Amino acid sequence: MTSNSAYPCAHEWIISLTQQEDEKQLDLILITALQTILFGCQLGVYISKFINEGLAPQQIYFGHDAIVLNQEQSLEYLNKVKKSKLHLHETPENSNVAIPVYHFGKVIGFVIAKGAVVGDLAKITVAIHVLNIYANHLYLLYRSQLDPLTELLNRQTFDLKLLEMITEQGYKKRRADYKEQRMWFFAMLDIDFFKSVNDNFGHMIGDEVLLLIARIIKNHFRSEDYIFRYGGEEFAILFQCQQIAFAADMLEKLREKVAQFNFPQVQHVTVSIGFTPLLQFEMVPSLVQKADQALYFSKSNGRDRVSNFTDIDPHTLLKHQYGHQEPELF
């Protein structure tokens, strides 16, 4: 991409950025734009993809010359740019600039550029504008991944995320952020006798129950975990724990929280949960089937309980399959 003016033209990048429907493509366009605008610089690009100011931004540029920071350093830089907007650091042997990435006044990441551009405010200003457009479009893409009622990730995003997680890159990349090794787990959760909630209290109250349960689940897990509204009254959870016993405990506590919650009008609602460890390179349908079978086991053994697929006798599993291979769409 070229420009006739002395400084790179931001318009071309804005058009390219706002045309993207895929987050990875959007990142790629941003990196190319920054490499052109801040030509000759070594770059580090760190963004919080959840549009969440509290989270450590993640590296999104992995080129051989990328500036690599650990989680602590990236939080440190985030705080620096929050305080001083543009953080310039100049010594005879090393000069770099940290540029904040804003979304609606919140700093959701930063770009570090090392090299001759540090004193060139015109180029840095173009980079800031391009980063603003990137952040706005990232937010729109992010919103399109959410279920409008619960604001959890929607069913359309489920396959993509799960596929991403079971490939080597996704599985390892996220684990490496933690000091200790963690495993991923996949759980399916279904509200018990939800039809009777609708029948007895009406659809609006049913929706409120869905919303409240979605909130309970979201607050129960870490912001790095993934919570999906999988179907009508069914949720899927991808989460990390050090070991299977902790995962079971985490889900048991979630079950308890729902069972003890005082829902307006309906008062008492329970959920059934099935889960399985996420094996790297496992196929998505096989993973869903395992969690689904564990969920069925919970349903057919009294509901309001958590079942671990790996604990269930395979003979029992062969006999039963929870009757919704295709999720109910909403």
Ligand SMILES: Nc1nc2c(ncn2[C@@H]2O[C@H](COP(=O)(O)OP(=O)(O)OP(=O)(O)O)[C@@H](O)[C@H]2O)c(=O)[nH]1
């Ligand atoms: N209010 C509301 N209801 C929904 C929504 N999506 C699905 N449902 C209802 O969820 C109910 C699911 O009922 P069933 O599949 O029979 O399951 P259940 O009554 O929960 O029974 P078990 O799962 O066997 O415990 C149906 O009545 C759907 O209409 C929604 O977005 N809002």
